[in-house]
Amino acid sequence: xxRAALIQQIKTKHSFLCVGLDTDxxxxxxxxxxxxDPIFSFNKAIIEATADLCVAYKPNIAFYExxxxxxxxxxxxxxxxxxxxxxxxxxAKRGDIGNTSKMYASAFFDQQNSGxxxxxxxxxxxxxxxxxxxxxxxxxxxxxxxxxxSNPGSLDFQNFTNTSGKQLFEEVLDKVNTWGSDEQxxxxxxxxxxxxxxxxxxHAPDHFLLVPGVGxxxxxxxxxxxxxxNKDCGLLVNSTRGIIYASNGKDFAExxxxxxxxxxxxxxxxxxxxxxx
Amino acid sequence: xxRAALIQQIKTKHSFLCVGLDTDxxxxxxxxxxxxDPIFSFNKAIIEATADLCVAYKPNIAFYExxxxxxxxxxxxxxxxxxxxxxxxxxAKRGDIGNTSKMYASAFFDQQNSGxxxxxxxxxxxxxxxxxxxxxxxxxxxxxxxxxxSNPGSLDFQNFTNTSGKQLFEEVLDKVNTWGSDEQxxxxxxxxxxxxxxxxxxHAPDHFLLVPGVGxxxxxxxxxxxxxxNKDCGLLVNSTRGIIYASNGKDFAExxxxxxxxxxxxxxxxxxxxxxx
Numbered sequence: 001x002x003r004a005a006l007i008q009q010i011k012t013k014h015s016f017l018c019v020g021l022d023t024d025x026x027x028x029x030x031x032x033x034x035x036x037d038p039i040f041s042f043n044k045a046i047i048e049a050t051a052d053l054c055v056a057y058k059p060n061i062a063f064y065e066x067x068x069x070x071x072x073x074x075x076x077x078x079x080x081x082x083x084x085x086x087x088x089x090x091x092a093k094r095g096d097i098g099n100t101s102k103m104y105a106s107a108f109f110d111q112q113n114s115g116x117x118x119x120x121x122x123x124x125x126x127x128x129x130x131x132x133x134x135x136x137x138x139x140x141x142x143x144x145x146x147x148x149x150s151n152p153g154s155l156d157f158q159n160f161t162n163t164s165g166k167q168l169f170e171e172v173l174d175k176v177n178t179w180g181s182d183e184q185x186x187x188x189x190x191x192x193x194x195x196x197x198x199x200x201x202x203h204a205p206d207h208f209l210l211v212p213g214v215g216x217x218x219x220x221x222x223x224x225x226x227x228x229x230n231k232d233c234g235l236l237v238n239s240t241r242g243i244i245y246a247s248n249g250k251d252f253a254e255x256x257x258x259x260x261x262x263x264x265x266x267x268x269x270x271x272x273x274x275x276x277x
Numbered sequence: 278x279x280r281a282a283l284i285q286q287i288k289t290k291h292s293f294l295c296v297g298l299d300t301d302x303x304x305x306x307x308x309x310x311x312x313x314d315p316i317f318s319f320n321k322a323i324i325e326a327t328a329d330l331c332v333a334y335k336p337n338i339a340f341y342e343x344x345x346x347x348x349x350x351x352x353x354x355x356x357x358x359x360x361x362x363x364x365x366x367x368x369a370k371r372g373d374i375g376n377t378s379k380m381y382a383s384a385f386f387d388q389q390n391s392g393x394x395x396x397x398x399x400x401x402x403x404x405x406x407x408x409x410x411x412x413x414x415x416x417x418x419x420x421x422x423x424x425x426x427s428n429p430g431s432l433d434f435q436n437f438t439n440t441s442g443k444q445l446f447e448e449v450l451d452k453v454n455t456w457g458s459d460e461q462x463x464x465x466x467x468x469x470x471x472x473x474x475x476x477x478x479x480h481a482p483d484h485f486l487l488v489p490g491v492g493x494x495x496x497x498x499x500x501x502x503x504x505x506x507n508k509d510c511g512l513l514v515n516s517t518r519g520i521i522y523a524s525n526g527k528d529f530a531e532x533x534x535x536x537x538x539x540x541x542x543x544x545x546x547x548x549x550x551x552x553x554x
Contacts, residue, residue: 062380068391072346097428103339114345124401128430151374153405
């Protein structure tokens with residue numbers, strides 16, 4: 001999906017919601033466990049209940065990989081079930097030397113090889129340029145590079161500061177900016193420190209940011225928008241647990257829709273407030 | 278495998294060789310392509326030809342993942358075929374927030390879930406403590422954390438330097454050292470800059486180091502040992518392309534053995550020179 005098409009979806013749906021699919025057999029409703037592929041059944045119901053309220057889906061690859069081959073098949077079927085008007089994110093945090101990153105890109109982008117072709121993949125930048133650029137060689141695909149995350153350990157290294165007062169995440173933004181355009185690179189920026197977005201926007205004013213941490217991790221949507229939204233919106237805000245595990249009863253899909261609708265309405269307000277729609 | 282058992286293997290086999298299994302359908306001998314599972318057939322032959330000359334095997338997960346579900350099955354069968362006296366490394370470069378890293382750990386360590394139980398996994402440290410420690414919660418398993426890699430982009434961020442003159446990879450070593458012991462943590466240190474090991478050993482004198490970059494990437498085994506070997510050896514030196522792709526004819530396994538034997542003999546000399554055996 002192109003940048004222009006993504007912006008169009010945001011303006012059409014009045015939403016910049018990304019629904020995380022961290023599907024865990026120990027958390028989904030018990031009545032699904034008798035199904036042939038409970039993970040896929042759960043995802044399909046969540047997708048059908050939320051597709052008109054969000055612009056992106058983000059399966060967390062670890063949750064599928066942990067079930068080995070059958071998890072990988074659930075992932076492939078989930079990818080196949082994603083609506084074509086939604087941006088798809090393989091949340092995989094991959095990154096390795098050039099020839100290996102090329103293989104990871106093939107795993108998530110090349111349908112002929114792996115059976116899947118996501119729009120984007122999340123990338124860890126520690127190994128530098130040749131670990132990122134192979135993902136950019138795929139026409140129309142995106143690399144979403146970790147910049148400033150929202151987890152407890154995020155500041156162990158990401159705010160390591162050089163003699164000019166520049167923090168590691170700023171160096172990541174500046175360097176990665178030179179490896180590709182804002183039509184193929186996004187950044188992961190956690191929501192738990194709204195004001196952190198000021199610095200992010202100094203280095204990456206136009207890029208889309210994938211923002212986890214709203215909801216269960218405690219971030220405020222209002223702050224994220226205040227400091228992070230740009231004229232094209234420039235945000236994909238992810239919510240996972242608050243939506244997909246809103247209920248573990250037979251009403252899980254309806255409850256997921258209700259929670260997604262609450263977020264979509266808040267997002268609509270923010271889009272109007274900041275003049276995007 | 279425990280640290281003591283690994284050291285015992287090194288002393289028994291007079292080797293600290295790790296064979297990388299980056300198995301690529303476009304590079305393996307053509308006559309294998311008719312087999313039901315060419316990747317597994319290739320790996321099995323390589324393992325049988327080299328098992329007495331090396332102490333570790335390192336499948337590069339990207340190469341399996343790129344073939345989707347069937348690649349994942351080749352990986353599982355390969356894991357099953359690894360000799361029990363060899364240390365097994367899932368070279369996956371994973372790392373994410375706590376609950377997600379736990380799932381990745383389950384994918385590579387928990388046989389009941391995924392069908393596989395490697396001794397260790399490689400980890401990218403960018404997201405900090407909670408992205409690493411879930412791997413350490415598995416009794417007897419190892420996290421092999423990226424410190425200083427050998428690829429062209431390695432210095433894009435790894436030598437980012439703070440006001441005290443400390444580089445990012447040193448900060449990684451110092452912090453990760455506090456998260457677990459040298460019985461459960463190793464570091465990835467590239468071979469292309471032999472003298473780089475002096476600084477590594479200042480921060481991690483006792484840890485085992487996984488060393489890629491000898492051979493195809495141009496590192497010198499002699500330099501690596503001069504600056505990196507400790508009293509327990511403390512090194513697992515990986516070679517991939519030089520061994521597994523020594524020939525793409527019917528003699529590929531014999532040729533792989535010949536190349537592994539050359540390295541094992543050089544390693545034996547180094548182990549004697551440094552008084553380990």
